[in-house]
Structure formats: structure tokens, C-alpha cells
Amino acid sequence: MLFQVLFLFALPIIINAATVTFPPTVGLGTSDVQYTSSASSFDALKISNVNSTTYEWYYFDAISDDGSYSAVATFFIAPNTAFPFTGSPTMTLEVLLSIQTPDSDVFYLNGVFATDAQVTTDGDGASGIWEGTGLSFNSSSDMSSYDIVIDSADLMGVTGTISMQSIAPAHYPCSAAQAGATMQLLPNVGWANAVPDSRATVQLEINGQNVSFTGSGYHDMNWGDIPFLDAVGTWHWGHGRLGPYSLVWFDGTSQDGSPHTSGYVSLNGAIVGSQCSGVNVTATSSGFDIGIDLGEEGVVQAQFSTDHTLLSFQDVYFRWSGSLVGGISGGEQYTGSAMFDEFDFTNS
Numbered sequence: 442m443l444f445q446v447l448f449l450f451a452l453p454i455i456i457n458a459a460t461v462t463f464p465p466t467v468g469l470g471t472s473d474v475q476y477t478s479s480a481s482s483f484d485a486l487k488i489s490n491v492n493s494t495t496y497e498w499y500y501f502d503a504i505s506d507d508g509s510y511s512a513v514a515t516f517f518i519a520p521n522t523a524f525p526f527t528g529s530p531t532m533t534l535e536v537l538l539s540i541q542t543p544d545s546d547v548f549y550l551n552g553v554f555a556t557d558a559q560v561t562t563d564g565d566g567a568s569g570i571w572e573g574t575g576l577s578f579n580s581s582s583d584m585s586s587y588d589i590v591i592d593s594a595d596l597m598g599v600t601g602t603i604s605m606q607s608i609a610p611a612h613y614p615c616s617a618a619q620a621g622a623t624m625q626l627l628p629n630v631g632w633a634n635a636v637p638d639s640r641a642t643v644q645l646e647i648n649g650q651n652v653s654f655t656g657s658g659y660h661d662m663n664w665g666d667i668p669f670l671d672a673v674g675t676w677h678w679g680h681g682r683l684g685p686y687s688l689v690w691f692d693g694t695s696q697d698g699s700p701h702t703s704g705y706v707s708l709n710g711a712i713v714g715s716q717c718s719g720v721n722v723t724a725t726s727s728g729f730d731i732g733i734d735l736g737e738e739g740v741v742q743a744q745f746s747t748d749h750t751l752l753s754f755q756d757v758y759f760r761w762s763g764s765l766v767g768g769i770s771g772g773e774q775y776t777g778s779a780m781f782d783e784f785d786f787t788n789s
């Protein structure tokens with residue numbers, strides 16, 4: 442009993458103090474990679490030693506309700522031998538920042554490398570400092586709010602903040618946030634979605650020009666224990682808001698062609714579905730149709746339009762923002778905005 446009391450007393454202190462520091466270069470030896478969830482530490486690191494064949498990243502985006510503005514910040518611990526779209530085989534700590542405005546789909550795009558990175562877990566939340574870049578993120582311990590702070594006037598020409606107040610509970614690929622759940626989106630790829638949707642406020646000054654908007658904010662992390670190209674065949678992921686509904690979808694294949702899906706819907710801050718079946722993402726002439734079957738709650742049908750191309754690499758990777766139209770089939774229809782990523786390695 443005494444032992445138990447001490448344990449309960451000591452545990453939060455240990456968790457609160459958990460800071461991992463990453464060197465700027467690729468780690469040696471094996472990576473210990475987590476794919477089964479714990480009861481807490483939702484947004485904690487899933488790999489504390491990233492080697493040349495493993496990777497992880499913290500991803501944040503925000504999009505205005507009309508889809509004309511967006512901002513994406515990704516904090517990588519990933520050599521390009523493991524994730525092919527980062528900038529170096531030896532330097533792992535890249536921060537990628539991209540900004541879309543009504544003036545330009547690619548108003549700003551820049552990647553810089555940190556000299557080291559520290560990630561601290563606090564409750565379910567996480568904070569990260571990518572030293573030398575001026576970029577960091579921090580959160581409340583319950584993941585209800587996240588701030589991305591950009592203090593990089595000299596290096597990147599950008600200062601300001603992206604702030605998120607969550608409106609949709611965290612989830613894993615096939616379940617809500619709970620202990621013992623699978624975190625594999627497909628074999629050898631992990632996914633934990635801390636903030637499926639939020640009220641986002643973006644206030645940035647970019648090379649002397651103010652870019653400010655409000656809208657929908659999103660945050661997740663991905664990781665893997667083998668190179669991304671060895672695990673993934675196709676990947677159609679996105680998220681968006683339709684009136685009171687927050688949606689997140691994934692429909693892809695692993696390298697052997699086997700299909701894997703995930704669908705998440707919350708309504709006014711409560712999860713209506715978090716599942717890895719009954720989800721379709723189908724290409725159309727103007728974008729993609731998304732279907733998520735919620736059983737008794739009905740079927741969500743939404744049309745995403747690939748209005749703005751924010752990133753593209755050699756026809757195998759695209760990121761789009763655009764409008765999202767739909768709702769529960771047969772019910773009220775809404776118009777909102779969404780972000781969408783496509784990887785297709787099947788022709789390469």
C-alpha cells in the first residue's frame with residue numbers, strides 16, 4: 442500500500458519532467474517505436490531515438506472558413522532516407538512553414554534546420570522547441586489549446602503566432618483517445634490526432650506584411666519504424682469542417698496494395714464516429730468525394746474541391762486546400778473548407 446501511494450504520488454512528477462533532447466543529426470542504433478496507446482501522454486514522442494530508417498513529425502495547420510488563407514507548420518525529426526520529402530539524409534530537425542493567402546497559393550514556403558530540438562510531455566500535451574529556427578509549439582496538458590510561436594525575423598522573415606482552442610476530442614485511427622488502442626494508420630505508420638478541429642487565430646508578419654485570419658486549426662503527429670516509401674502505396678488524408686461537424690478522413694494503401702481507412706466525425710465537440718471501416722475517399726474531376734458511414738447516425742457525404750495547390754513534388758505528393766460541401770446524407774448541407782494531402786507512389 443505504501444508503495445502504491447508513493448507510486449501515485451511520484452508518477453505525475455516524472456511525466457511532467459519528461460523532456461527529450463534530439464541532436465541535429467541522425468541517431469545511431471535502433472529506434473524504440475510505439476504503436477499501442479497509453480492511458481495518458483497522448484501527444485508524447487513515439488520515438489526518442491530517430492535513426493536513418495525511422496521518422497516522426499508534429500504537424501499543425503489552420504485554414505480560413507472560405508479556404509483562401511492557410512498556414513502549415515511541420516516540425517520534423519526525419520532524415521530523407523526515412524521520409525523522402527525532408528531536405529537532408531543526415532540533418533533530421535527540419536521545420537517546414539507554408540502560408541497561403543488570397544494573393545498566392547504559395548505566398549511563403551521555407552524549410553530550415555534546427556541545431557537541436559527539445560520535446561516535453563505534460564499530461565496529454567506536448568511542447569517542442571526547434572532550437573535555432575525561432576519556431577516552437579506548446580500546449581495545455583489536456584490538449585485543449587496549442588500555440589505555435591514563430592520568432593524568426595532574421596532566419597525566416599516571419600514572426601507571429603498560430604493559436605488553437607480545440608473543439609473536437611483527440612482520437613487514434615480506429616478509436617477515441619484511450620489506453621491500449623492501436624496507433625497504426627496502416628502497417629508501420631503511426632498516427633495520433635491530438636486536435637482534430639479547433640478555433641484557430643493566425644497572426645503573422647511575413648517579410649513586413651501582416652497575414653491574419655481565423656478559421657479551423659488541426660494538429661496531429663505521424664511516425665514510422667521503416668522508411669515511409671517502404672510502408673505506403675497511396676495516401677488520401679484530410680480534415681475539414683461542415684457547420685457543427687468536424688471531419689477527418691484517411692483512405693490509403695500499404696505498399697503491398699492492401700487498403701486502410703480511418704474516419705472521424707465530431708458534432709458540437711462530441712465524437713460521433715472514430716473508426717477504420719466504412720470510409721471512402723474517391724477521386725472526382727474536381728477533387729475528392731468523402732464518405733463516412735456512422736451507422737445509426739447516418740452517412741456523412743462531402744465533396745472536397747482541390748481549389749488551391751499548396752505543395753507538389755514530382756507528381757507523387759500534393760497538398761491542396763479548398764471548399765468542402767456536404768453533411769449527413771439526406772440532412773442539412775453545409776459549406777466549409779478543408780486541407781487535403783495525397784501521396785501516390787504506385788506509379789513511381
Ligand SMILES: *[C@@H]1O[C@H](CO)[C@@H](O)[C@H](O)[C@H]1NC(C)=O
Pocket residue numbers: 469470471472473474492493494495666
Ligand atoms: C532503426 O530502428 C528500427 C526500429 O528499431 C530498426 O528496425 C532499424 O534496423 C534501425 N535502422 C538502423 C539503420 O539502425
Ligand SMILES: *[C@@H]1O[C@H](CO)[C@@H](O)[C@H](O)[C@H]1NC(C)=O
Pocket residue numbers: 579580581586587588
Ligand atoms: C505557451 O507558452 C506561452 C509562454 O509561456 C504562454 O503564454 C501560453 O499560454 C502557452 N500556451 C498554451 C496553449 O499553453
Ligand SMILES: *[C@@H]1O[C@H](CO)[C@@H](O)[C@H](O)[C@H]1NC(C)=O
Pocket residue numbers: 646649650651
Ligand atoms: C502588423 O500588425 C501589427 C499588430 O497589429 C502592427 O503593429 C504592425 O504595424 C503591422 N505591420 C504592418 C507592416 O502592417
Ligand SMILES: *[C@@H]1O[C@H](CO)[C@@H](O)[C@H](O)[C@H]1NC(C)=O
Pocket residue numbers: 719720721731732733734740
Ligand atoms: C463506399 O463505396 C462503396 C462501393 O462503392 C459503397 O457501397 C459504400 O456505400 C460507400 N460508403 C460510403 C460511406 O461512402
